[in-house]
Amino acid sequence: MSDRLDHVGFTDDETEIEPLRVEIDCVTPPNAGQLEKIRQFMASRYGREPHEVEFAVKRDPSVVAGFKIFVGDDNYDWSALGRIRQLRRSFQSLARESGENRIISLLREDIDKFDLDQGYQQVGFVRTVSEGIVRVTGLYDLEFGEIVLFESGVKGMVQDVLSDGTSGVVLFGDESEISEGMKVLRTRRSAGVPISNKLLGRMIDPLGRPLDGKGEIGAKEYFPIERPAPGIIDRQPVATPLETGILAIDSMFPIGRGQRELIIGDRQTGKTAIAVDTILNQKGKDVICVYVSIGQRAGAVAKVADTLKKHGADEYTVIVSSTAGDPAPLQYIAPYAGCAVAEYFMYRGRDTLIIYDDLSRHAVAYRTLSLLLERSPGREAYPGDVFYLHSRLLERSARLSDKLGGGSMTALPIVETQAGDVSAYIPTNIISITDGQIFLESELFFAGQRPAVNIGLSVSRVGGAAQFDVMKKSVGTVRLDLAQYREMKVFSQFGGELDPATARRLRHGEALMTLLRQNKQSPMSLHRQVITLICADGGVFTDVPVKEIKDYQEKLLSWFELKCPTICLRIDHARKYSAELKSEILEAAARFAQ
Numbered sequence: 001m002s003d004r005l006d007h008v009g010f011t012d013d014e015t016e017i018e019p020l021r022v023e024i025d026c027v028t029p030p031n032a033g034q035l036e037k038i039r040q041f042m043a044s045r046y047g048r049e050p051h052e053v054e055f056a057v058k059r060d061p062s063v064v065a066g067f068k069i070f071v072g073d074d075n076y077d078w079s080a081l082g083r084i085r086q087l088r089r090s091f092q093s094l095a096r097e098s099g100e101n102r103i104i105s106l107l108r109e110d111i112d113k114f115d116l117d118q119g120y121q122q123v124g125f126v127r128t129v130s131e132g133i134v135r136v137t138g139l140y141d142l143e144f145g146e147i148v149l150f151e152s153g154v155k156g157m158v159q160d161v162l163s164d165g166t167s168g169v170v171l172f173g174d175e176s177e178i179s180e181g182m183k184v185l186r187t188r189r190s191a192g193v194p195i196s197n198k199l200l201g202r203m204i205d206p207l208g209r210p211l212d213g214k215g216e217i218g219a220k221e222y223f224p225i226e227r228p229a230p231g232i233i234d235r236q237p238v239a240t241p242l243e244t245g246i247l248a249i250d251s252m253f254p255i256g257r258g259q260r261e262l263i264i265g266d267r268q269t270g271k272t273a274i275a276v277d278t279i280l281n282q283k284g285k286d287v288i289c290v291y292v293s294i295g296q297r298a299g300a301v302a303k304v305a306d307t308l309k310k311h312g313a314d315e316y317t318v319i320v321s322s323t324a325g326d327p328a329p330l331q332y333i334a335p336y337a338g339c340a341v342a343e344y345f346m347y348r349g350r351d352t353l354i355i356y357d358d359l360s361r362h363a364v365a366y367r368t369l370s371l372l373l374e375r376s377p378g379r380e381a382y383p384g385d386v387f388y389l390h391s392r393l394l395e396r397s398a399r400l401s402d403k404l405g406g407g408s409m410t411a412l413p414i415v416e417t418q419a420g421d422v423s424a425y426i427p428t429n430i431i432s433i434t435d436g437q438i439f440l441e442s443e444l445f446f447a448g449q450r451p452a453v454n455i456g457l458s459v460s461r462v463g464g465a466a467q468f469d470v471m472k473k474s475v476g477t478v479r480l481d482l483a484q485y486r487e488m489k490v491f492s493q494f495g496g497e498l499d500p501a502t503a504r505r506l507r508h509g510e511a512l513m514t515l516l517r518q519n520k521q522s523p524m525s526l527h528r529q530v531i532t533l534i535c536a537d538g539g540v541f542t543d544v545p546v547k548e549i550k551d552y553q554e555k556l557l558s559w560f561e562l563k564c565p566t567i568c569l570r571i572d573h574a575r576k577y578s579a580e581l582k583s584e585i586l587e588a589a590a591r592f593a594q
Contacts, residue, residue, distance in 0.1 A: 019054040020046055025068040029057050042071065075123040075185060124184040126150070127166060132327050133372045134169040136184050142167050145226060149185045152177040155207070157191050157329065160373050168373045170329035172207060190226065193337045194219035195344045200288070203305060203319040206330050206337040211321055212305075223344050225336040229395035236401050238435075241466050242353065242410050245281030245523020246274060248453045248516045251475045251533060253438055256466025257351050257408040258399030262430055264415045264422060265440030270451050271414045273520050274438070275355040276304055278412065280311050281523035282353060288345045289317040290354040292338035295331050295361035298323045307521065331365035339396055342409045346398075349405035354397075358414035359390055363426045380425050387429050394433050422457065436460040450517060455482050473577035474530045476537040478512060485509020504542065511541040514549040527571040528557050531585055538586045540593070559592050560585075 022042055024030065030038065035055065043050045060068070065080035124138035134156060136148065146158045148169055154177050160168030171178065193208040196219040203212040206225075210217055238256035255261045263271045279289045291308075293301045301321045308314045318341050322334035335356050342352040356362070363386055370383040378384050390413075397411040413434065415427050420442060422431070431437055436459045445452035464472045488506055492498060498506070515536055518524070524532075532553060535541065544552050561568055567584060 019052050020048050020071065021054050021056065023070040024055060024057045025060040025070070026057065026063050027059065027061060027065065029059075030067065038067075038069065046071070070123060070183065072123075122186055124148075124167075124186075126178060126180050126182045126184060128180065129175055129178045131372050132171045132175055132329065133369075134171060134175075134178055134184075136167045136169050137165060139167060139184065139186060140165055142186065143190070145190045147187045147189050147191055149187055150178055151183040151185075154178060157333070159369065170332070170369055170373075171327060172329055173327075189222070190224050191333055191336075192222045192224040193340050195221050195223045195341060199318045199341060200316060201314045201318075203301075203321055205326075206320060206322050206334040208337070221344075223340045225333060225340045226392075227340075227343070227396070229392070230398045230400060230404075234401055234404055235398045236406075237465070238399055238462050239465055240399070240408075241468055241471075242278075242287070242351075243281055243285075243526065244274070244278040245525070246277055246451060246518060247524055247529050247532065248451055248518070249274070249438060250467075250471065250529055252455065252479050253436065253453075253458050253460040254463065254467040254471070255410065255412075255460065256399075256462045257410050258397060259436075259460075259462050259466065260394050260397045260411040260413065260434040261460060262413055262415060262434040262437035263440070264417060264427060264431075264437050265452070266417050266420055266442045269440040269442055269445045270520075271416070271440060272300075272304070272357055274440075274451055275357060275412055275414060276307055277521060277523050278353065279308065279317060279355070280313050280521060282316065283311070283313055286351065287316065288342070288350050288352045289313070290338045290342045290352065291317060291319045292335050292354065292356050293319065293321045293323065294334050294356065294358060295322065295324050295365060296357065298325065311521065328365045328368045331362065332369055335359070335362055335393055339393060339409075343396060346400065346407035346409045347405065349407045351407060352409045354409060354411050356393075356411065356413040358416055359430060360416045360426050363389065382425065386426070387433075390430055391433050394430075435462055448517070449513060450520075453516075455479060455486075468526065468575040470530050470571055470575050470577040470581070471526065471533075474533040474537070474582075476533065478533065478537070481505075481509060482512055485512070508539065508542045510546055511544065511549055512536055514546055515541060515553060517550065525572065526575070527560075527568040530571050531557060531560055531567075534582055534585045535589050538582075538589070540586070540589045556589065556592055560588065564588050 020042060022038070024038070039050050039053045042048070042053050063079045067078045069076040069078060122139055122141070124136045127135040127137045139148070142148070142158050142161055144158055144161055148156050148158060150156065154171060154173035156169040156171045158167050159170050162168070193206070194217065195208070196217070198217050198219055202210060202214065202217060204217070205211055208217070208219065235258075238258045240257045242255050242257045242259070243250055244255060249255070253261070263274055265271050275291070279291065282289055291304060293304070301319070301323060305314070305319055308317050320334055320338040320341065322330045338354055338356070342354040345352050363382065366386065366389055367382050371377060371381065375383045394411055394413065397409045399408040400406055413430060415430055417424060417427055422428070422439065439454045439457040440452045441454040442452070444454065460466070484505060485508070488502060488509070492506060515532055535556065541549050541552065567581070567588065570581065
């Protein structure tokens with residue numbers, strides 16, 4: 001319905017004055033008395049005579065009650081929801097000034113004194129829309145990263161603020177719902193995600209909307225997806241292990257709570273498998289996990305969710321999913337949304353683990369947005385701030401000081417390489433930001449060595465500071481032995497007889513490589529890892545045929561858990577190494593061999 005009351009005014013010299021057009025969106029049209037009050041307010045507000053105000057009334061079911069009034073670029077929210085928002089802001093302001101102890105009296109006082117304000121809000125209009133990018137005009141004081149709301153209900157985020165008064169907005173929805181001339185409202189809020197403890201066990205998109213069909217989440221708190229990283233004073237050293245349950249990693253490339261360890265390798269080399277196994281190993285260890293999928297196939301994300309549910313890991317995990325079919329803006333904000341979820345728990349004293357799978361796709365999504373926004377391309381068409389794209393994300397991982405609750409966020413970003421090229425642009429950027437990398441080699445993977453960790457190129461810059469004493473001293477010379485084995489293996493391929501010492505070293509190296517093989521979704525406990533390492537260093541597996549080593553290892557560990565439970569408990573709880581512990585383990589292994 002559209003009611004129009006036309007009033008045309010004339011000056012003394014009969015020059016026609018263009019009327020002030022006022023659009024009223026509502027469910028129930030205003031009566032004559034309400035129209036007259038609105039007319040008087042608009043006339044005084046814009047310096048007009050009452051008869052120079054022209055109305056256009058439109059039905060809009062979304063208003064529910066009250067009115068939304070538009071005058072050019074200005075919006076006056078006099079709807080029921082607008083009044084509620086104003087009342088809430090008033091309460092919050094009074095609470096900050098007077099303290100929470102007077103909340104009841106504040107409610108009574110404020111209701112008595114409450115007077116509806118004008119609800120003024122600036123409105124802009126769509127100039128152009130193309131490829132998920134909208135050019136908006138009329139909003140002169142927009143902020144970078146602010147969320148705007150289009151008349152159709154679609155949301156967008158400001159990514160360009162230009163000097164000519166136009167702004168570039170990236171869409172979080174279907175651009176077919178946006179048309180030229182459509183109204184755009186400011187929200188005065190930066191991008192954020194609704195959050196609470198109810199997120200645990202759920203799958204959401206980067207805007208916090210549920211994707212698992214389990215109904216609304218009901219989260220009330222709004223947490224910004226971008227915020228400054230903790231400063232040096234707010235951090236403490238990384239000194240507490242975050243165990244992955246993967247022998248090759250926990251023994252040689254330990255990860256500490258608050259660390260950033262990159263998982264890098266070619267496509268289909270087991271990067272996601274390592275991340276998922278690490279999540280599974282956190283069961284019962286009071287660690288909140290966040291898995292962020294960026295540009296992955298929807299089927300791959302569903303497979304990860306099924307794996308977590310099968311092992312009971314979904315109870316302490318949140319999945320933030322932006323699949324390959326989602327718009328580039330959603331893929332762009334996905335890791336920041338996941339980081340906000342992890343930060344929410346970190347600042348409440350909890351230990352968290354976040355997986356970014358993967359940041360190479362994230363960089364491609366950002367490159368797409370930047371090129372559409374007509375930013376100057378640089379190396380490999382990436383914009384000049386692509387380093388800042390990931391540094392401001394990964395720097396938020398930390399172990400907070402005790403004053404801030406002592407929580408931590410450990411980040412395991414994943415990056416995909418092409419033909420093993422770790423010197424490519426994006427991989428080198430992220431390597432320089434993180435505290436180490438686990439490099440997965442295609443040749444090892446296809447040779448059956450899984451996880452396919454390359455011992456030479458992988459490193460942890462935190463090192464033994466993030467290992468339990470019993471693990472640190474049980475490793476022995478494993479890494480050196482493996483390096484010597486790979487070198488000797490190359491020379492042994494030329495043929496010729498080998499002296500007994502060299503032959504034994506080769507057998508020992510082959511045994512170590514076999515022991516480091518581990519099935520997916522089978523994380524090892526601390527006592528199993530320590531017993532395996534001490535027995536390997538003591539030569540227990542050296543003379544066992546290679547094909548029988550894994551079977552021998554499983555039987556040995558099961559025998560320890562059955563016959564020597566005190567040793568296992570001492571390792572898991574005391575976590576201290578001693579010569580006595582080593583001799584007890586080797587003596588027990590000798591009894592098992594007999």
